[in-house]
Structure formats: C-alpha cells, structure tokens
Amino acid sequence: MKHARPLPSYLAQRYHGWKATTFEENHAWYRRLANEGQRPRAMIVSCCDSRVHVTSIFGADQGEFFIHRNVANLVPPYEPDGDRHGTSAAVEYAVTALNVAHLIVLGHSGCGGVAGCHAMCAGNAPELEERSSFVGRWMDILRPGYERIKGKSEDEIRALELEGVLVSLENLMTFPFVAKAVEDGSLTLHGLWTDIGEGSLLAYDPASGSYKPV
Amino acid sequence: MKHARPLPSYLAQRYHGWKATTFEENHAWYRRLANEGQRPRAMIVSCCDSRVHVTSIFGADQGEFFIHRNVANLVPPYEPDGDRHGTSAAVEYAVTALNVAHLIVLGHSGCGGVAGCHAMCAGNAPELEERSSFVGRWMDILRPGYERIKGKSEDEIRALELEGVLVSLENLMTFPFVAKAVEDGSLTLHGLWTDIGEGSLLAYDPASGSYKPV
Amino acid sequence: MKHARPLPSYLAQRYHGWKATTFEENHAWYRRLANEGQRPRAMIVSCCDSRVHVTSIFGADQGEFFIHRNVANLVPPYEPDGDRHGTSAAVEYAVTALNVAHLIVLGHSGCGGVAGCHAMCAGNAPELEERSSFVGRWMDILRPGYERIKGKSEDEIRALELEGVLVSLENLMTFPFVAKAVEDGSLTLHGLWTDIGEGSLLAYDPASGSYKPV
Amino acid sequence: MKHARPLPSYLAQRYHGWKATTFEENHAWYRRLANEGQRPRAMIVSCCDSRVHVTSIFGADQGEFFIHRNVANLVPPYEPDGDRHGTSAAVEYAVTALNVAHLIVLGHSGCGGVAGCHAMCAGNAPELEERSSFVGRWMDILRPGYERIKGKSEDEIRALELEGVLVSLENLMTFPFVAKAVEDGSLTLHGLWTDIGEGSLLAYDPASGSYKPV
Numbered sequence: 001m002k003h004a005r006p007l008p009s010y011l012a013q014r015y016h017g018w019k020a021t022t023f024e025e026n027h028a029w030y031r032r033l034a035n036e037g038q039r040p041r042a043m044i045v046s047c048c049d050s051r052v053h054v055t056s057i058f059g060a061d062q063g064e065f066f067i068h069r070n071v072a073n074l075v076p077p078y079e080p081d082g083d084r085h086g087t088s089a090a091v092e093y094a095v096t097a098l099n100v101a102h103l104i105v106l107g108h109s110g111c112g113g114v115a116g117c118h119a120m121c122a123g124n125a126p127e128l129e130e131r132s133s134f135v136g137r138w139m140d141i142l143r144p145g146y147e148r149i150k151g152k153s154e155d156e157i158r159a160l161e162l163e164g165v166l167v168s169l170e171n172l173m174t175f176p177f178v179a180k181a182v183e184d185g186s187l188t189l190h191g192l193w194t195d196i197g198e199g200s201l202l203a204y205d206p207a208s209g210s211y212k213p214v
Numbered sequence: 215m216k217h218a219r220p221l222p223s224y225l226a227q228r229y230h231g232w233k234a235t236t237f238e239e240n241h242a243w244y245r246r247l248a249n250e251g252q253r254p255r256a257m258i259v260s261c262c263d264s265r266v267h268v269t270s271i272f273g274a275d276q277g278e279f280f281i282h283r284n285v286a287n288l289v290p291p292y293e294p295d296g297d298r299h300g301t302s303a304a305v306e307y308a309v310t311a312l313n314v315a316h317l318i319v320l321g322h323s324g325c326g327g328v329a330g331c332h333a334m335c336a337g338n339a340p341e342l343e344e345r346s347s348f349v350g351r352w353m354d355i356l357r358p359g360y361e362r363i364k365g366k367s368e369d370e371i372r373a374l375e376l377e378g379v380l381v382s383l384e385n386l387m388t389f390p391f392v393a394k395a396v397e398d399g400s401l402t403l404h405g406l407w408t409d410i411g412e413g414s415l416l417a418y419d420p421a422s423g424s425y426k427p428v
Numbered sequence: 429m430k431h432a433r434p435l436p437s438y439l440a441q442r443y444h445g446w447k448a449t450t451f452e453e454n455h456a457w458y459r460r461l462a463n464e465g466q467r468p469r470a471m472i473v474s475c476c477d478s479r480v481h482v483t484s485i486f487g488a489d490q491g492e493f494f495i496h497r498n499v500a501n502l503v504p505p506y507e508p509d510g511d512r513h514g515t516s517a518a519v520e521y522a523v524t525a526l527n528v529a530h531l532i533v534l535g536h537s538g539c540g541g542v543a544g545c546h547a548m549c550a551g552n553a554p555e556l557e558e559r560s561s562f563v564g565r566w567m568d569i570l571r572p573g574y575e576r577i578k579g580k581s582e583d584e585i586r587a588l589e590l591e592g593v594l595v596s597l598e599n600l601m602t603f604p605f606v607a608k609a610v611e612d613g614s615l616t617l618h619g620l621w622t623d624i625g626e627g628s629l630l631a632y633d634p635a636s637g638s639y640k641p642v
Numbered sequence: 643m644k645h646a647r648p649l650p651s652y653l654a655q656r657y658h659g660w661k662a663t664t665f666e667e668n669h670a671w672y673r674r675l676a677n678e679g680q681r682p683r684a685m686i687v688s689c690c691d692s693r694v695h696v697t698s699i700f701g702a703d704q705g706e707f708f709i710h711r712n713v714a715n716l717v718p719p720y721e722p723d724g725d726r727h728g729t730s731a732a733v734e735y736a737v738t739a740l741n742v743a744h745l746i747v748l749g750h751s752g753c754g755g756v757a758g759c760h761a762m763c764a765g766n767a768p769e770l771e772e773r774s775s776f777v778g779r780w781m782d783i784l785r786p787g788y789e790r791i792k793g794k795s796e797d798e799i800r801a802l803e804l805e806g807v808l809v810s811l812e813n814l815m816t817f818p819f820v821a822k823a824v825e826d827g828s829l830t831l832h833g834l835w836t837d838i839g840e841g842s843l844l845a846y847d848p849a850s851g852s853y854k855p856v
Contacts, residue, residue: 001380003387004418005402008316011256012428014273015415022270023413026436028743028828029683033265034324034411039681040264041671041703048282048304050254051247055269056236059228059445059701061438061683062270068262069283070300071307080346086284086300089327089352090262093285097326097349101671102222110248112311113303132294135311138303166215173217186670188219197248199237201229204218214226222668224703231445231701238448429808431815432846433830436744440856442701443843450698451841461693462752462839468692470653476710476732478682479675483697484664484704487656496690497711498728499735508774514712514728517755517780518690521713525754525777530650538676540739541731560722563739566731594643601645616647625676627665629657632646642654 026062033063040066042102043094045087045168047073051196052108066094072113073105074141075168078175088175095187096177103172107165107193113139114161121146142167162211165191166204240276247277254280256316257308259301259382261287265410266322280308286327287319288355289382292389302389309401310391317386321379321407327353328375335360356381376425379405380418454490461491468494470530471522473515473596475501479624480536494522500541501533502569503596506603516603523615524605531600535593535621541567542589549574570595590639593619594632668704675705682708684744685736687729687810689715693838694750708736714755715747716783717810720817730817737829738819745814749807749835755781756803763788784809804853807833808846 043066046054068090075087094100117139119125128136145163153159169191172178181187191204202211257280260268268281282304289301308314331353333339342350359377367373383405386392395401405418416425471494474482482495496518503515522528545567547553556564573591581587597619600606609615619632630639685708688696696709710732717729736742759781761767770778787805795801811833814820823829833846844853
C-alpha cells in the first residue's frame with residue numbers, strides 16, 4: 001500500500017495531547033475494557049456529518065455506546081441475500097452478539113444526504129438516479145419516506161429528515177432478531193432528531209404520532 | 215412507528231447537561247455550522263466498537279471530521295452495480311461533495327469483527343459462512359487479508375487487524391474518484407491502528423512496509 | 429497524598445452538566461439546605477451494589493433520605509465496645525441526632541455479599557473464613573440468618589437475601605436508642621427487598637410472617 | 643420480626659411511579675444487569691448526608707458506580723484483626739472482586755460528622771469521647787487530620803472536611819490490595835469535596851498540595 005502518507009502533524013500532536021491527559025487519567029479503565037471486552041448499553045445509528053457528536057451530546061464514557069455512522073443515519077430493510085450489507089452487519093452484531101438494550105436512531109437538521117434524496121425524488125437531481133451513484137442508491141432507502149411526506153409540508157426537507165428516522169425504525173423491525181428482541185422486551189427502539197444550530201433534541205412519541213422535545 | 219419508546223432518563227439528563235454547558239459555550243459556532251454547512255478537513259473510517267472514540271483521540275471540534283463507523287472499519291472494493299453500498303456512499307460523499315483533504319482508516323486492538331473473520335477463514339465459525347449472516351458476508355471483504363497473513367505470525371488476529379487497514383486502503387484506490395484525487399494531490403490516505411488498553415497509535419509507513427508509532 | 433489523580437474528564441463533564449441544570453434550577457433550595465442543615469424524614473440502609481439506586485426508586489429529593497450503603501445492607505448487633513462501628517455510628521446519628529421517623533432496610537436480588545455468605549456458611553468458600561477477609565468477617569453478621577434458612581428452600585440464596593433484612597431489623601432493635609424510639613412511637617422500622625431485573629418491591633409483613641408486594 | 647411496619651404510602655406511591663416510568667423505560671437494561679451482574683467503573687465513598695446525591699452529580703446510569711456511604715465518608719486504616727469492618731469490606735469487594743478502575747472519596751460542606759469530630763478533638767464534646775459513642779469512636783479515624791489542621795485555619799471545620807478526604811486516601815493506601823492496584827496502574831485514587839449550597843466541586847491536586855475546582 002504505497003499510497004499511505006504520514007499522519008498530518010496537527011493530528012499527531014492532538015493524539016499525543018490525548019495520550020498524556022485523557023488516556024493517562026483513564027488508563028486503568030481502558031485496560032479493563034481491553035481485557036474484558038466491551039459491554040455497551042446501547043447502539044446509536046447516526047450520520048457521518050461532522051457536526052453531529054453523539055459522544056458529546058450524551059456525555060459518553062468509553063465503552064458505553066456501540067456507534068454506527070453512515071450517510072443520513074439510515075437502516076435498510078432486512079435482505080439476507082448473501083450480499084454485503086454493512087449497516088445490517090452492525091445491527092446484527094449489536095443485537096445478537098452484544099445484546100444491547102437500546103437501539104437509537106439519531107437524525108439531524110441540515111442533512112446533506114436527506115436533501116439529496118429530496119432533490120432526487122422530486123426530479124431535480126438526475127445524477128443521483130444513475131446506477132453508479134453510491135449516494136443515490138443508498139438514499140433509495142428513504143424513497144418510501146418521500147412518498148409519505150410529499151406535498152404535506154412547507155419544509156419538505158425537514159419533514160423528510162424526521163420521516164427518515166421512522167423509516168429506519170420500521171426497517172429495523174423487519175430484521176427477525178430485532179423484532180424478537182423488541183417483542184420479548186430485551187430491546188427498546190428510540191427515534192431522535194437534533195437541530196445542530198439550536199442544540200434541541202426531539203424524540204418520536206408514538207402516542208401522539210409526533211416528535212416532542214426531550 | 216408504534217414501537218418507539220421514550221429516551222432513558224439518564225440520557226435525557228445528560229443531554230440537558232450538554233445543552234446547558236458545551237452547547238451554550240459554543241452556540242455561535244454551532245449556528246454558523248448550521249447556516250453555512252459542514253466543511254470537514256478529513257474523513258475517518260473507524261469501527262463501531264464502543265471503546266474507540268475518534269473524536270476524543272483527535273480532540274475533535276464540531277465540524278472537523280466526517281466520520282463513518284462500521285464493523286471492523288472496512289471499505290469494500292468499488293462495485294457500481296446499482297445495489298446499496300453504505301460505505302461506498304459515505305466515501306463518495308466525502309471525496310466528491312465535501313472534498314476532504316485526508317481519508318483516514320483507523321483499526322484497533324481486540325476487534326470482534328476481525329476475530330470473527332479470522333475464525334471464519336480458519337474454518338472455525340461455520341455460522342458466519344452462512345448466506346444469511348450479515349456479519350459474515352461483511353467480513354468477506356477481509357478474506358484477501360487473511361490469505362496474506364495466514365501462517366506468518368504468532369498472533370494472526372493482531373496481524374489481520376493491521377492487514378485489514380491496508381486492504382481498506384487498497385480498496386479505496388479502486389474507486390476512480392479516490393484514485394484521481396490521490397493522484398492530483400488533493401487527497402491523502404492514512405492507515406492507523408490503535409491499541410485500546412495501551413493507548414498507542416501506529417501509522418502505516420510505505421517506505422518500510424510496516425507500522426510505526428505516531 | 430501524592431497518589432490522588434485528576435477526575436476522569438467524562439465525570440468532570442457530567443458534573444458541569446449537573447451544575448448548569450439540576451443545581452441551577454434548585455439552588456435556592458440547596459442554599460437553604462446548606463444554611464439550615466439537613467432534616468431527613470427517613471434513614472435507608474441499602475447495598476453498595478451499583479444496580480441499586482434508592483434515590484431513583486423513591487424519587488428522592490435532595491435532603492429527604494439519610495442513606496447508609498454497605499455490603500449486603502447489613503446492620504450488626506449493638507456492641508458498645510469502644511471499637512469502630514461505622515454502621516452503628518450511622519444509625520446512632522440518624523436516630524439520636526437527626527430523629528428520623530423511618531428506618532428502612534432495603535435488600536435486593538443478586539447480592540454478591542449474600543451469595544458469598546451462603547458459600548462460606550455452606551463450607552464452599554474457605555477464603556472467606558480467614559481472619560483477614562474483611563468481606564467474610566462482615567458477612568458473619570448474616571450467619572444466624574443462614575442457620576434459619578438452611579435446607580428449607582429451593583433457592584437458599586434468595587431466602588438468605590430476604591432473611592438478611594430481618595436479621596438487620598432484629599439487630600436494630602438491640603440498640604437501646606432504636607428500641608426506645610420504636611416503643612415511644614417516634615420511629616418505625618421497615619424491611620424491603622427489590623428484584624433488580626423485575627423492578628418489583630416487597631415489604632415484610634409481620635402479621636403473615638412473609639413478604640408482600642408494595 | 644414483629645416490629646416491621648408497612649411502607650409509608652407516599653413512598654409506596656413514588657415507587658409505583660418509578661416502576662411505571664423509569665423502570666419501564668429501562669427494563670431491558672435492568673434485566674441484563676440482573677442476569678450478567680454488575681461491572682461498575684468506579685467506587686465512590688461518600689457521606690450518608692441526605693443532601694449529597696452522587697448519582698445525580700455524576701449523571702449516573704444504573705450499574706456505573708459502586709457506592710459506599712458512611713458518616714463523614716471515612717475510610718479507616720487497614721486492620722485485619724478478625725473484627726467487623728464494614729468500610730474495609732466494601733473497599734475489599736470493590737477492588738479485589740469488582741476490579742474497579744477508580745476509587746473516589748467525596749467530602750462535602752456542612753458535614754455533621756466532621757463538625758462533631760472537631761468539637762470532640764477541641765475538647766468541647768465530652769459525650770463523643772465516651773466508649774459507648776459510636777459516632778465518637780467512628781470519628782476517631784479523623785483525629786490525625788485534626789492534629790494537622792489545628793490552629794492553622796480561620797475555618798477549622800472546613801479545613802477538617804478537606805483534610806478528612808486526604809486521611810481516607812492515605813488510609814486506603816495502607817490496604818495491601820489497594821496499594822498494589824495503585825502501583826500496577828489498575829486503580830487510581832481521587833479526592834473530591836463539594837459545597838452543597840454553591841454546587842461547586844473541588845479535586846485534590848498533589849502537585850500543588852491543594853484543592854482546585856474541577
């Protein structure tokens with residue numbers, strides 16, 4: 001792999017700062033985590049977006065959350081076709097190997113993936129319709145959400161961000177091991193959405209069929 | 215989505231703590247990030263493992279890193295077949311839409327996914343060979359790495375963790391837009407591996423063909 | 429004291445979150461509590477076990493409960509021999525200085541101390557019999573309970589957890605100031621046991637000589 | 643045990659409230675904690691005082707902290723004499739059976755135990771000098787601290803609260819299993835003090851030999 005380059009020095013410097021402080025303060029715990037393995041309480045599915053820091057929002061201790069981050073925090077439906085499904089693999093590992101107690105899908109404002117999906121579904125982004133567009137094909141997962149919110153909101157992109165979380169939760173329930181764990185009470189699902197500029201956090205409430213502030 | 219449940223109260227409490235402190239201290243910056251969009255300098259591919267906190271290791275500020283986390287921090291090869299490829303979508307978005315300057319793959323010690331892959335390739339985990347195993351099919355990406363390290367190390371799992379980072383970097387180079395950005399100098403690739411219990415960080419050095427401490 | 433280390437940063441962060449929210453919302457009350465001193469209504473004796481949160485179970489407000497937590501929520505018999513008796517000091521302070529109205533002993537399922545006592549009394553834990561075993565000598569308090577439940581139950585450890593609460597209540601009555609307060613009606617005793625996994629709460633009912641759901 | 647009385651109804655009511663909300667929201671996690679046992683990261687030694695809520699200050703999740711609460715958050719010196727030592731048993735269990743990574747002693751303002759110790763050592767509380775005073779004999783642990791702060795401060799009681807945390811940390815180091823774990827890096831000690839009315843939190847800093855705000 002001749003293309004690898006040295007780590008940019010500002011990152012090397014920050015690493016050494018972390019090593020000398022945070023790691024040093026916590027090395028007894030980190031060593032235990034290394035020896036005994038992880039036992040996270042929850043899995044969180046969030047976006048790759050650089051503005052979403054789930055560990056910060058939830059004051060995470062090392063070892064608390066199993067975190068999968070992908071474009072637009074999507075979970076595809078269950079499709080055991082022998083192909084590669086990275087998100088499904090993460091969900092399978094969290095639920096069947098780690099037995100997490102909570103599975104949280106966290107959406108956010110200003111999501112580029114959701115905006116692209118909206119443009120594509122509205123006919124304004126033909127390049128995303130192409131077979132070779134990885135982002136387009138990935139955002140196909142959210143098409144059913146677009147059909148449900150289309151024409152029903154003044155801010156369709158925002159509506160699609162909120163709907164996307166529900167689509168992912170619904171897809172999660174198509175995984176037999178997720179449905180079983182939810183039904184036997186060993187796993188609970190949670191749908192959240194955060195506004196990056198306002199710092200607010202909403203949770204989906206099935207009783208009212210709407211999102212409410214946490 | 216009738217299955218959604220309220221957020222556990224200890225997480226709600228932590229969120230409110232974050233809102234009143236970290237968010238409050240930074241809200242001018244967060245508002246700018248919300249209004250102007252993200253402009254991350256680097257993409258990091260790391261593992262979902264709850265013990266790996268890339269934001270902590272690199273003292274990440276909000277908005278700095280576009281982070282994709284999947285099982286065993288893998289990147290599959292380029293396959294524009296019209297199917298869903300979540301990791302490829304994340305890479306495509308980071309390189310072509312966000313124009314990140316660095317693409318970092320970060321492996322780690324004690325990786326459950328890598329250990330599973332090793333067991334599968336060594337013939338000790340038939341359940342992972344099944345068509346319906348999402349983890350097994352996902353870890354197929356690392357099979358070529360197993361072939362290269364097999365029988366050459368006293369600690370094959372450790373060797374496979376290190377090799378896995380190189381497999382992902384090689385696969386990255388099969389994406390035309392990655393190869394082009396690397397060749398025209400607008401993108402650099404980096405292969406890292408961290409030991410959770412020791413807090414050490416190694417970087418792959420192509421000149422020596424080995425990992426060196428950062 | 430050269431061995432003290434800085435507080436792990438995730439705890440410092442959580443503290444600042446609490447300060448900015450819970451403390452801020454309640455500071456008038458906290459200041460009064462600081463100026464006027466505590467006036468708790470009840471003392472609770474519970475286990476150190478990290479899974480038992482008495483403040484949570486009883487929706488405790490700051491200032492409500494004087495809480496002593498030790499291994500297996502035990503109270504030793506009255507022994508004014510001039511030696512150090514931390515639990516007896518806590519009981520003395522609560523009853524004679526604070527005049528609490530209720531004294532609650534709260535046992536729980538899966539108690540490691542009780543399980544150790546059972547193993548020791550059954551002859552299966554010689555290391556706990558050693559003079560130098562603090563846990564063993566502490567759990568000696570529960571030996572009379574073991575004699576009473578031995579051979580009378582299919583689940584002797586569970587039986588010993590329930591019996592341990594009664595042993596502690598009996599021991600409490602050997603303290604002259606406790607017996608006097610109980611007799612003059614200024615103090616009532618209560619024996620509880622909670623199942624961690626089920627969230628149930630049982631209270632001892634002297635009329636039937638058994639535990640009943642609260 | 644004929645003296646047990648039913649739980650006061652306001653507490654029964656609060657329990658039912660907790661059961662229907664917090665427990666219900668978290669029962670998947672509580673069941674796992676029940677089945678798999680606790681794995682707390684830290685032990686905290688704090689006071690029984692009703693105004694000190696360590697779980698609240700540190701946003702504790704169920705299962706995170708092994709908490710021992712006694713009068714004045716004291717740890718006695720190592721004394722393996724075959725007598726009952728409840729605090730030593732708790733420390734032994736946390737360090738040798740649970741392998742906690744941190745041991746935190748948390749003092750606080752307005753501590754009645756410390757004030758009593760000060761009065762006793764200054765000759766103003768003869769009743770505490772009596773052999774039969776459990777509080778007096780317990781507070782003897784703090785006498786060495788009184789000798790060190792006497793005449794050196796305008797607020798000797800406050801000074802004694804702060805010194806008491808250091809006395810406990812020093813005593814902890816007399817336990818062979820604590821000293822060994824500290825020396826091999828698997829355990830770190832921390833000395834904290836909180837002001838109830840101000841909500842502040844100080845940590846002892848050995849480099850300067852003084853307490854600093856967290």
